Amino acid sequence: MITVKDLYKSFGENGVLKGISETVEKGEVVVVIGPSGSGKSTFLRCLNLLEQPTSGTIVFEGQEITGKRFDEDKLREKMGMVFQQFNLFPHKTVLQNVTMAPIKVKGQKPEAARKRGLELLEMVGLSDKADSYPNSLSGGQKQRVAIARALAMDPDVMLFDEPTSALDPEMVGEVLAVMKQLAQEGTTMVVVTHEMGFAREMGDRILFMDDGVIVEQGSPEELFGNPQNPRTVDFLSKVL
Amino acid sequence: MNFSFWSGYKASYFSSLWMTLKLSLVSILFATLLGVLLYFLKTSRLGYKKIRPLSLLASAFIEVMRCVPMLLLMIIVYSGSKIALGFNFTSFQAAVIAIVMNASVYICEVVRAGIEAVDRGQMEAARSLGMSRRKAMWLVVMPQAVKNILPAIGNEFVGVIKNSSMASVIGVAELLFTSKNISGATFLPLEPLLVAAAFYFVLTFTLGRLMLWVERRYKVSDNR
Secondary structure, three states, X not given: OEEEEEEEEEEOOEEEEEEEEEEEOOOOEEEEEOOOOOOHHHXXXXXXXXXXXXXXXXXXXXXXXXXXXXXXXXHHHOEEEEOOXXXXXXXXXXXXXHHHHHHHOOOOOHHHHHHHHHHHHHHOOOHHHOOOOHHHOOHHHHHHHHHHHHHOOOXXXXXXXXXXXXXXXXXXXXXXXXXXXXXXXXXXXXXXOOOHHHHHHXXXXXXXXXXXXXXXXXXXXXXXXXXXXXXXXXXXXXXX | OOOOOHHHXXXXXXXXXXXXXHHHHHHHHHHHHHHHHHHHHHOOXXXXXXXXXXXXXXXXXXXXXXXXXXXXXXXXXXXXXXXXXXXXXXXXXXXHHHHHHHHHHHHHHHHHHHHHOOOHHHHHHXXXXXXXXXXXXXXXXXXXXXXXXXXXXXXXXXXHHHHHHHHHHHOOOOHHHHHHHHHHHHOOOOHHHHHHHHHHHHHHHHHHHHHHHHHXXXXXXXXX
């Protein structure tokens, strides 16, 4: 579904991604782990072109998206993204947050979008908050709304950029529960996270990144049970 | 203090108050429009490589306007229009043009600060949902920027009202112009001017309160 080849990204002199080649299959849950500053988030943000890759190619559903004059907006309709800082729209109610893009981008009828929005809010367990404003929600609730908002566009892939890192510990579970449900429904997901429990339980494949490259990858059993690279061993010994 | 002239000149005061109000409101309206336009020109990416003519033009305008005294600008517009453009502006038109040129530059700056204060994540979230840059700007960033802009732009509006008194120099019959005339006619050096000051105070104070009220209404979503 997504094929990345020789992806490089640098900010000025500072190289962040140093040659990444990777494929994500339909229905797969790929979890990216690694130390801070290893380029995990940048890698994720390159996938929906929030960061322009310096060089390399990304092919999504048979189309090269890194080419010139590619319609980024159309691409992003098919890739949902969930951010560490939620980024809900504070001037809109929870339901409006969810229905805004379907109405304004896809041109859905407000009634249809509203119905779908309420379904999604039901799914993340927040139907009763539909008319509240984001500022009155807890972090966990905000992140669940953000997930519903991304799902409202019916994306083919969901990208999660450290979705639980900004949450109080007792709220991590509720967000992970929603993500697990998505994974079980067969949603294609790329998840950058520090939640090793989630990675081990839900990941079809784990990528370990360090210093801008994918150092090692494999199934959770292989990577957590029998890591090969010394850097992976070192990282896992610190976080597990 | 002798305010006995008041009853005789009441009508002149009120008609000049109306003139000040008209001058200020028209100027505020156009200065705001031009200020926003300047911001979009300044941030426009239209152009070839590093050369962005619209952005360059806007920046040049802003720098020049910042450096020319408004009173001088007003006189230049008033007395120079015949030579430069071939026709005369009325003194009212010249005053509006000069105030708008001057105030829009500062309003542009207020708008810029207000928009840039909106968290970058908002634009990213909107774009990640497939919105174009323009849609994201109008639907997500701008409504939030307005909240940042309002308090500061209120000050600019008050400034416009006060600066409108400069139009007295080119003969617009506004508050200062009229009260100076009254001062001359009554041989009272101070009192007619104090009346004008009181009128300015009422105008600016009312506007300040009005802006506060609008500001509060915009904050609704913060409190729920």
